[in-house]
Ligand SMILES: Nc1nc2c(ncn2[C@@H]2O[C@H](COP(=O)(O)OP(=O)(O)O)[C@@H](O)[C@H]2O)c(=O)[nH]1
């Protein structure tokens with residue numbers, strides 16, 4: 001509040017009419033403490049919406065910045081329901097907008113979650129297989145040790161692996177084999193008969209269960225899967241080992257489309273002469289290159305087994321050698337110990353025998369002589385356990401001196 | 408080397424599967440026959456004209472009539488062996504009917520007419536001249552003794568290669 005000016009107080013006593021107005025104004029100022037301009041400004045502030053919001057903005061910012069933690073949580077409580085509702089409305093009105101906002105936050109989070117769950121899955125698999133000791137698991141274990149990755153990872157890599165072992169291009173009408181590629185070395189079943197069998201099975205399924213032209217897309221044969229892509233004149237059957245990705249059949253299908261585009265007439269009127277379709281062989285061979293080298297696995301299978309065998313034999317040999325060496329060393333030391341004991345004129349050891357990993361030395365002692373414990377320590381610093389049974393010769397009842405070196 | 412599909416057709420138990428087993432290079436389990444209704448075997452031959460040919464032989468589970476499923480199995484065949492059992496006249500009637508069905512389905516392709524079980528007493532009459540005319544060859548065989556079996560496949564191979 002402003003203090004009234006002493007000069008204006010003095011002017012109050014004049015009585016001209018004009019003076020009256022200004023007097024009134026002065027009186028107002030004195031009584032209310034603010035001048036009219038200010039009052040008008042206040043009115044304007046209250047009445048004009050934009051000015052009011054300006055004020056509120058300033059006040060709000062100031063107020064929020066001054067909130068203490070207690071007050072803050074109270075404010076949040078009140079705001080949160082409003083915020084939630086408005087968020088819902090916003091999402092409903094424009095989901096894309098929210099996706100855009102959330103995407104950069106969610107993606108790393110999802111990645112993290114996937115990585116976490118993969119890791120825990122790996123751990124679980126690791127634990128699951130830790131107890132299992134098959135030749136395969138030993139091989140993978142060695143592989144894991146050698147490459148410094150976890151066993152579970154090696155396991156997963158090996159089991160998630162997939163590969164196309166063979167691909168058959170089959171005449172849709174006759175079942176005749178139009179072209180064949182194989183990653184396997186060595187003799188296989190008659191591929192012409194296999195080709196016909198694939199068509200027979202395909203026909204059988206179609207006749208029995210469905211009129212759809214591509215009714216049969218996948219057949220499980222033992223540990224192998226056969227994927228069938230369907231074209232106008234030919235089927236493309238891929239024999240797969242392992243677990244191919246979800247889009248695998250699409251790949252096969254597009255290969256078949258490429259083949260159809262390349263040789264439409266020869267496919268349509270296949271004569272039974274495979275040479276007429278030699279040009280498509282490279283396209284089919286590409287299928288074999290999908291993430292796999294069975295050739296290597298097939299030919300290395302034996303040598304790998306041999307390697308494991310040799311490694312195991314080497315380990316066993318090493319263990320045997322060190323055991324024998326240890327035994328020899330121990331024997332030597334026992335001999336030395338006995339020798340040392342016997343060089344003492346008060347002691348005579350007549351027997352040394354190993355029982356359950358413990359050397360038992362038996363002999364006689366003249367109790368007035370040297371303490372066997374002292375001698376024992378000098379010779380058996382690193383021996384696990386030696387029991388020395390010395391019978392005192394002066395007395396009739398036998399006494400036992402235990403020299404247990406607990407090293 | 409060319410490959411050709413051939414079928415062996417005839418009434419139940421005339422000896423189709425026995426004939427193939429007498430002849431082929433590769434045996435596949437007979438389980439296929441009962442499960443899928445077809446058994447597949449192959450045989451490589453050289454024709455008198457010197458053509459290397461590999462026959463893919465479809466043995467279709469027998470019945471006196473082709474069902475729709477079986478019809479789809481004869482699709483794309485370059486020839487077929489039509490078998491009846493000389494000890495059972497009824498099977499010759501079936502053979503004649505079957506031949507008609509095959510023509511309806513895939514048109515006219517060469518076939519060898521085979522009277523099997525030649526080791527048994529013949530009770531069936533000689534086939535109609537009409538049927539013999541349609542065939543590219545007519546033979547009597549015994550899957551039991553092996554008599555005439557190879558000739559059947561050779562004759563069909565020649566006919567198939569000749570077109
Ligand atoms: N005696 C004799 N029996 C035969 C001959 N061929 C087949 N069989 C027998 O006839 C039965 C039916 O034969 P199979 O080949 O299964 O006939 P499919 O149904 O036509 O395949 C079997 O018991 C065979 O042993 C043959 O040439 N002579």
Ligand SMILES: [Mg+2]
Pocket residue numbers: 423424425440466467468469
């Ligand atoms: Mg049969």
